[in-house]
Amino acid sequence: MLPLSNAHPEAAIVGRIWRPGLGPCLVAIRDERAIDITSPILPTMRDLLEHDNPAATLRGAPGEDIGALTDLVAASHEAPGDDDLRLLAPCDLQAIKACGVTFAASMVERVIEEQAAGDPARAEAIRGRVGSHVGDSLSGLKPGSPQAIKVKEVLQAEGLWSQYLEVGIGPDAEVFTKAQPMSAVGWGAVVGLHPVSKWNNPEPEIVLAVTSRGEIVGATLGNDVNLRDVEGRSALLLGKAKDNNASCAIGPFLRLFDGTYSLDDVRGAELALEVIGDDGFTLEGHSSMAEISRDPADLVAQTIGRHHQYPDGFFLFCGTMFAPVKDRDGPGQGFTHHIGDEVSISEPALGTLRNKVQLSTDCPEWTFGTAALMRNLARRGLL
Incomplete structure (x- = not known):
């Protein structure tokens, strides 16, 4: 399965790969081919992204066709060594x-983790207690809003306030x-x-x-x-x-x-x-x-x-x-x-x-x- 099988055919897609004997290279993905666009103008991903219009710069960059995306994916899947062809993180x-803590569901789970002190065996019982007080009441709540402040007061009164809720519904992320x-x-x-x-x-x-x-x-x-x-x-x-x-x-x-x-x-x-x-x-x-x-x-x-x-x-x-x-x-x-x-x-x-x-x-x-x-x-x- 190609990692980009559902991508828009006109998408501006760029990545980084390791080329044997060379090292990290920038690649544009064009028609399911990997095109090495590394140059003195575009030596790093950082340099590409700092252009005024990175997508236009990517599309206009000349490069060397180094093979099919399928071959690159296959090479990356085989636990390659230090100097083997492979995909790198794009940054x-x-x-x-x-x-x-930017979602209500995971916010509640962070509170449970904290109350359980990292012990999964205690989490189930605490999940029931916290859920009975909080439930889905945090969904749709705007962080830092007057409504969020009221919820904070209620949870504090119940002894359920947490540092995770502070960053979840407070003003600061x-x-x-x-x-x-x-x-x-x-x-x-x-x-x-x-x-x-x-x-x-x-x-x-x-x-x-x-x-x-x-x-x-x-x-x-x-x-x-x-x-x-x-x-x-x-x-x-x-x-x-x-x-x-x-x-x-x-x-x-x-x-x-x-x-x-x-x-x-x-x-x-x-x-x-x-x-x-x-x-x-x-x-x-x-x-x-x-x-x-x-x-x-x-x-x-x-x-x-x-x-x-x-x-x-x-x-x-x-x-x-x-x-x-x-x-x-x-x-x-x-x-x-x-x-x-x-x-x-x-x-x-x-x-x-x-x-x-x-x-x-x-x-x-x-x-x-x-x-x-x-x-x-x-x-x-x-x-």
């Missing part, structure tokens, strides 16, 4: 940021650093779980590409791997829960905004998730951007501005409404990953991001960082 020099520049993995790579975690899940999300000027210029898919027990013990462990070796997957490609695709399409996106385990277990879920509590443009505005600049731009995870409760290992235990799970995140306009789950300690180490990229581009005469 390079950009910061990788994420927003949390949760924005954190998901991963370091150059550390995200792409389609076909293994995605990592910290070995201390025993309760975790995938998080299917839309990821926005934002320039240094704060302009949203495209979108892709991401898996914001979540360690529910680690973060549930303390929100101060967010860094340990979120930023680990291979714990951030982005891809398969970046679709640029143009006449065929815009931020309004992102606002109406419907993400589907499928997990297939070696044990025969399957899990399906979805995340509808129409149900997000904060508009994507507001999330970007809270991330960049006079208070914080990103000279190389950033990729921003928008959050998810997906919080699985389907029992896997026993009644009341809910869902957690098993090693070898295949995770597929799909959206008709953006394709499919597929990765297999492994422990972070068993994933390939991240060794190619920003300094390595600069040396590589300089050696190739691209800087």
